[in-house]
Amino acid sequence: MGNSAAVGLNFELVELRQVSFRAYAEKWVEERELAPLTQDLYLYLIDKHLFAFADLDLDEITAPRVREWRAERLRLTGAKTITAKAYRLLKAIMETAVDDELITRNPCRIKGAGKKKAAERRIATVDQVDALANAVGMRWRLMVYLGAYGPLRPEELAGLWRRDVDLDNLRLRVRLAEPERMNGRRVLGDTKSEAGTRTVILPAFLRRELRWHLESYAEPGPDGLLFVGEKGAPFRRSTFGRKWRKAREAVGMPEGFRFYDLRHTGHTLSTRSGATLKDTMVRAGQSSEKAALIYQHSDEERQEEVAAGLDATVRKAREEAARKTAETPSGTNLARGQ
Known part of the structure; x- marks a missing residue:
């Protein structure tokens, strides 16, 4: 997810406030060479777990909003692993937005939020x-x-x-x-x-x-x-x-x-x-x-x-x-x- 190459969207002539997260995120996924299941996963995360940002402009996604979103997802779902995956994807997308000079700083700055220690896997006899x-x-x-x-x-x-x-x-x-x-x-x-x-x-x-x-x-x-x-x-x-x-x-x-x-x-x-x-x-x-x-x-x-x-x-x-x-x-x- 950490690939920060520019997505190539024609945002040069568009005001920052007109660049919605959903449009940018979907284009971000489209322009990457991803395995089919990885592409499915990213689109699922955008649709089902990052929907709180869907209609926001990129510059409206602030560090406090990211912290509130994460806290709410954990409180409502208790799903630590999928929330960590969604956070990693959000961070990667916003990092590319920084490279594209659409925002000045990545708002995803929660230490350890993208990490989830995997539970010990079961084995069979x-x-x-x-x-x-x-x-x-x-x-x-x-x-x-x-x-x-x-x-x-x-x-x-x-x-x-x-x-x-x-x-x-x-x-x-x-x-x-x-x-x-x-x-x-x-x-x-x-x-x-x-x-x-x-x-x-x-x-x-x-x-x-x-x-x-x-x-x-x-x-x-x-x-x-x-x-x-x-x-x-x-x-x-x-x-x-x-x-x-x-x-x-x-x-x-x-x-x-x-x-x-x-x-x-x-x-x-x-x-x-x-x-x-x-x-x-x-x-x-x-x-x-x-x-x-x-x-x-x-x-x-x-x-x-x-x-x-x-x-x-x-x-x-x-x-x-x-x-x-x-x-x-x-x-x-x-x-x-x-």
Whole structure:
């Protein structure tokens, strides 16, 4: 959001008082190269959370008004995270207005207002991942496993084709992403970042799941989608979301546990199985300017070791669960004193 390049609006001949925040903000979003979901988010924030400034001229947005707006949003909604996002967007837009010489100083000067410490993400146990995969149904169980043990993002799963799957060597080639926008339309495009384009080596216990899915549910042909709905339509977030919520309830997982939290589960298990932070970043396709200073190359051989370690961790957890189940006396045997 911090890009302060001029938006190129023809405000030179317009009085400051005639430049409304809404017109400027929408143009600000329009003239940036944003991912579709990011563009949707910014327009949503402008419409639903920055509406208090919509009809104001840019020079009417003062520091006291920004403080009052933030305090009111927090008081009425208690939504600290979304309020912080809205504040960051407002600050970025107004910073560009300063560069465009439409205002003399950015009115967003509240220290720490754009920061929100993320809550500790929930993780699932191996048993819970298995239970979720069973509860969501045969067509979608592989999606649960790839979300946890890939770990792949939902939009990456939606963009997988048959030719991206190497069953013999247990590899998935992540090349594309198909996020679903707020209007329900899917957008075929690049992965979230350059690091998102990657080869994921899967743990060996997923071979049977992957083969079964390819034989039973994936579209035919090299360009056939890996995940399609019951009626042959491409994966839809809304449709899968309903199935996910039912599966989560059936398993007894907390309401706040999202499909995306499976990625955190995968990170945690990989680390426990011996992967370094560098390895997990490569595996999950994450990158940032800060991460670029920390995470170096993780070669394919090391990724095979990570996958093997993950395989051993899951197998051990399953065997332990099965052993405990076998050792638990049945109600009949207890009644008999056995």
